[in-house]
Amino acid sequence: MQRRHFLNAMAGAAATGALTPFAAIAQALEQVKVIYGFPPGSAGDSVARRVAEKLGGTPYSKNPGYVENKPGAGGRIALETLKAAPADGSVLALAPVSALSVYPYIYPKLSYKPEDVTAVSIGAVMFHGLAVGPSVPAEVKTLKDFLAWAKANPEKASYGSPGAGSMPHLLGALLGMRAGVDLKHVPYRGTVPSITDLVGGQIAAAMNPSGDYLQYVKAGRIRVLATSGKKRSPFLPDVPTFAELGYPDVTSEEWFGFYAPARTPAATIATANAAITRALKDKAVIDALALVGLVANGGTPQDMAADQKAEYERWGPLVKQIGFTSES
Numbered sequence: 001m002q003r004r005h006f007l008n009a010m011a012g013a014a015a016t017g018a019l020t021p022f023a024a025i026a027q028a029l030e031q032v033k034v035i036y037g038f039p040p041g042s043a044g045d046s047v048a049r050r051v052a053e054k055l056g057g058t059p060y061s062k063n064p065g066y067v068e069n070k071p072g073a074g075g076r077i078a079l080e081t082l083k084a085a086p087a088d089g090s091v092l093a094l095a096p097v098s099a100l101s102v103y104p105y106i107y108p109k110l111s112y113k114p115e116d117v118t119a120v121s122i123g124a125v126m127f128h129g130l131a132v133g134p135s136v137p138a139e140v141k142t143l144k145d146f147l148a149w150a151k152a153n154p155e156k157a158s159y160g161s162p163g164a165g166s167m168p169h170l171l172g173a174l175l176g177m178r179a180g181v182d183l184k185h186v187p188y189r190g191t192v193p194s195i196t197d198l199v200g201g202q203i204a205a206a207m208n209p210s211g212d213y214l215q216y217v218k219a220g221r222i223r224v225l226a227t228s229g230k231k232r233s234p235f236l237p238d239v240p241t242f243a244e245l246g247y248p249d250v251t252s253e254e255w256f257g258f259y260a261p262a263r264t265p266a267a268t269i270a271t272a273n274a275a276i277t278r279a280l281k282d283k284a285v286i287d288a289l290a291l292v293g294l295v296a297n298g299g300t301p302q303d304m305a306a307d308q309k310a311e312y313e314r315w316g317p318l319v320k321q322i323g324f325t326s327e328s
Contacts, residue, residue, distance in 0.1 A: 034091075037072070052065030091260075118260045130143065170324070211293020
């Protein structure tokens with residue numbers, strides 16, 4: 001995908017959101033479907049469900065929304081489905097920003113383009129983390145220890161991620177490249193199956209949204225060695241960041257965002273944004289997301305589009321350094 005197309009798409013998204021600031025649609029929809037491109041039970045799934053259930057009784061929707069999981073292909077299936085959905089606000093998708101800011105560099109034949117969807121609202125911000133499980137010796141307690149162990153045991157040095165080309169995959173690849181260690185990537189269909197294998201000892205390590213680890217950390221079944229935020233995760237305050245440990249570009253505060261099909265009217269986007277923002281300010285939603293390591297966010301469509309553009313421009317050179325494409 002050419003850079004010009006991406007930047008034009010982002011400008012269009014911002015302009016669409018600016019036309020009618022928080023105008024109401026003529027009549028509230030009966031119900032809204034939120035498509036999520038990963039399996040149930042993950043942290044992102046919590047965002048989709050918690051927000052969807054709060055959409056009822058608003059100018060946007062008469063009834064609570066519902067979630068349809070379409071896992072696989074690193075979340076691409078959800079956006080492929082959204083592309084063909086009615087442009088009337090009745091169908092949204094929740095997707096990680098990487099699906100639109102990183103995937104264009106990775107998939108030469110990507111079945112959707114940024115201009116096929118429109119930004120509605122950021123949902124929640126997540127911090128990724130590298131965790132090790134029972135197949136790594138208990139004396140491996142730090143990132144430095146793990147990298148030394150991985151270098152000494154190359155046949156065992158594997159890490160799982162939610163999918164090939166996902167942000168966790170790229171962070172792991174970038175870490176291995178910067179540390180000079182061959183970390184073998186094992187892609188999964190979402191975070192849940194990768195953590196299941198991590199806890200079961202089938203893989204040595206995993207890079208996933210750190211919130212998905214919390215229950216296993218509390219139970220003492222895995223150890224998180226580093227997280228990807230600019231600052232430490234509020235949910236794992238004793239765990240250092242990769243930047244603290246000498247890997248400043250292994251940094252990502254990825255977010256899940258709500259998208260609508262292109263050509264969705266500006267008034268509908270504004271009304272959807274208002275309903276989502278209201279949901280994300282609800283204490284019950286904030287607390288529920290915190291339990292899975294997510295920070296409720298929100299914001300305007302313009303803010304979301306601008307941040308997506310910045311991520312796109314940052315990751316282009318890094319993806320080129322990593323050298324991964326779907327045809328690798």
